[in-house]
Amino acid sequence: AGRVLDAAGWTKGEDGVRAKDGRPARFTLYYPSGDKVRQDHALAYASDAKKAGIDVRVESATWEVIEPRMHRDAVLAGFGSTGDPDFGLYTMLHSSLAGDGFNNMAHYDNPAVDRALETGRRTQDPETRKAAYATLQRAL
Secondary structure, three states, X not given: OHHHHHHXXXXXXXXXXXXXXXXXXXXXXXXXXXXXXXXXXXXXXXXXXXXOOOEXXXXXXXXXXXXXXXXXXXXXXXXXXXXXXXXXXXXXXXXXXXXXXXXXXXOOOOHHHHHHHHHHHHOOOHHHHHHHHHHHHHHO
């Protein structure tokens, strides 16, 4: 990560935080209040980002506070479906749902992921589905 950031012009300052053109590599990562699992994930993410010179400020908030911000700020979202991978992945990642409420909040757009999601969703063959979701994971 350090080499990639260095090559892109993000240099570490005396405080250890990278900056480019005077803009620090700093942002707030929101997670839903009271969600201990997401809190732990957010703190781990911030700790890892710090090692790369990125200052991630973790903040808990209610969905009423998060929702108006989710199109411009980072939100640790997730799903807990233990069933079919299509249940959560399609709505979270397919580009056709970018910015549609809580669907694809990050406006993620990757044609390879879209194709894999569509293949996985449209076939009943277990091996074809397994291959589709393996392709999706590699593309992510």
